[in-house]
Amino acid sequence: MNEAKNEFLMLFTKYIKREGSQKLLLWLESSDFFIAPASAKYHLACEGGLCTHSINVFKRLADGFCREKGYKDFEEASTEEKEKVAICGLLHDLCKVNFYEIEYRNKKDEKGVWQKVATYVINDRLPYGHGEKSVYIISGFMRLSREESIAIRWHMGGFDDAVKGGSYSLSHAYEQFPFAVMLHIADLQASYLDERK
Incomplete structure (x- = not known):
């Protein structure tokens, strides 16, 4: 877990x-x-899973962004582009904080013997949706561009409860x-390819 936290902090502060x-990071x-x-x-229903998933999404997004733009390496991107990718990749699921x-x-x-087993359950203290809750939380600390807000809001695609039946x-x-x-x-690649059990 400390490895993932250290990697997240390095990526966040670099990009x-x-x-x-910095207030958001605190x-x-x-x-x-x-x-x-x-x-x-x-996916990653384990301690530290949210941090690891966020890193995985950032890496997949950086790779896809480079392919789309024709960059050989993420460092070829402009400072603004790298920041956009980092914000959206690393912070898209802040809706799951304290959740x-x-x-x-x-x-x-x-052997058929009853055991007490720890399981995760949802306790949604801020029932504000999924992607829109992440946008709301981030916006309490720093300004998002329209493109960043839209990307985070709709990162679940058709899996979002708000679009059941189409939108x-x-x-x-x-x-x-x-x-x-x-x-x-x-997000799909990270969840279904990188994080399979």
């Missing part, structure tokens, strides 16, 4: 310089961000802001 970013360090799971029972709790449930082991807003967002599509794809 994110926007006014308010808030993250005072929260459960570095120990929280990425999900209750799916999970541990409960104990009884479960039979391989014209999602289609329009992806048409107008291709970077939002890149973030969605990076």
